[in-house]
Amino acid sequence: MKKIAIDPITRLEGHGKILLYLDEEGGLKGAVLQVPELRGFERFCRGRRAEEMPQITERICGVCPEAHHLASAKALDAAYGAEVPRAARLQRELFYNTYIFSDHLLHLVFLGGPDLLLPKDTPKSERNVVGVLQAWPELGKEVVTVRARAQRVLELIGGKAIHPVFALPGGVAKPLAKKDQEEIQGHAQVMVKLSQRMVAFFHEEMLPDPELQSLLLAEETRLPTHYLGTVDEEGAPNFYHGKVRAVSADGDELFQLDPVGAMARIAERAEPWTYVKFPYLKDIGWSGFEGGSRSGIYRVGPLARLNVAERMATPLAQEEFERFLDFFGERPVHATFAYHWARLAEMVQAAEAAAALAQDEGLTGADVRGRLGQPGEGIGAVEAARGTLFHHYRLNEEGLVEWVNLIVATTHNAAGIGLSVKQMAEAVVRQGNLDQELLNRVEMAFRAYDPCLACATHFLPGDTPLVVEIYDADGNPKHRIAR
């Protein structure tokens, strides 16, 4: 069997790569994403002081440390049986919604932008963030400016713009000053305005594009799976807290449980060719790498959260949600490229939620640290930008970490990403085009999920290559394509 390895990484992301397996006739037999194992990290944390965990685990990812920081703090809240005071919870929620807004905005315009905003025939040299900025200079500048404001909110609450340090077991490090709240209110209003502009831009400039319509509606990009995400009491997506809800590929509720109960419904499949374990819904079981209602494979992230939701939590986001459902005319929506649109709806909700939280008088409350009980076991879950993130810790009586298990968003999606990559690459491989076209197609499928691969937080030399390596039937490298 021939093997094609697509390696989108330098050492930053450890072992993450995409492998394409060809059959003897040159067709595509299978595709999988190898994501880096976090088991080494989990072992490394044993014996550390529990309160260090939000600082240690946020280094798993240099792009979304906010998610690990708060999932870790929530796991410690649970492990110590601590009640988080309202002011601290408001700080955390405001911080977290701002992170979701900022992260989704980055992805929509700068990471997904080359796929969504530039014509298909854009030269390779211009198919990048600068190309997007040149094609849409006013929008690009506004995005850059508003992201800086969001970054400022993260700095005011998180303690540092590029290194959040505020969350502690049972709360946060310090009360928020009134003047900081007033500054945040101004930033949050601008975030809402940009969200509205992005919605208008999407419907006026992007959605009418036949290429985007084709991506959204093509059968080759439709992947029926089950879905998992966190919802509040009203059934709206909630990024910070709530019940974890799963719906089937047919749209039926499978369960709605707290994170402890939800983790118990997930099993992990080990495969000999990768360190990563593939999570699946235990009650349905593992039936191989296939989608559909009889497979236990599920997906997480923006599309999944909209698929498990009954409604959105805020008015403008609700309007966008309704347009989203009208367009696809089905529930759940199975189109993989709908992840981008779902990301837009979530970005709107996050901005509106941040604006509302910024107005709350309780935000500057002085009581920001709950009393800690005896150390024990705890699970913390948040919805990271890319999907549900679980941190599960067991502490000994001295408050040292005894055991750690993390299930990150990209791990949940690993099987789904492989299936989507296979769908996108199939036709190209069949035509024998093992070249840049293959690279582009695979990358588009990959990027729709915005996968998060554990990194070492540094960025030299500044660009990260995308490399395809093609192996012959004996496993010898035959060809290499690089961006």
Next chain:
Amino acid sequence: MRTETQSIGSRARVVVALGNPDRGDDGVGPAVIRELGPCPEAEVWEAIKGGLPLAHALVGFPRALIVDAAPFLPVGEVALFPLTPALSHRGGRGRREPPREGGGLGVGWPHGLGLTQALAALRAAGLDIPEAWALGIGIPPDPPFRRGLSPEVRRAVPRAVAEVRRWLMG
């Protein structure tokens, strides 16, 4: 060590350490700035976010130096690289070009922007980005999860500190 939130007054130069102290030699950047000690002529940060957030944080500084582990260099080698594209033609002692796979701005990695990409994006958006350099310290590839530097990389720290001081004077 001062942080980005503590000293907004002097914004002439900034030295940023990137790297994960929990991944062995990857933590050489933070180790270098700890060894550097008090540095009144510049702001000194340790950052865990790169890409666009870091680039945003650098806006307004005339000069920036990123101190980072570099697995593409021989282990223990210390080298200064231009990060701002306009600086690429400038050479000099200890300066070299970082290796590139396919080069250019590309589309970057699927999950974020590289720092050079992010700086280029901000410049395209009309923001005042710094003259940015990177000081790379060669480490073995794929560092494990553990604390502490290997002997070879530890021996490079004084040379890296000297290079930071030279950059600060330059």
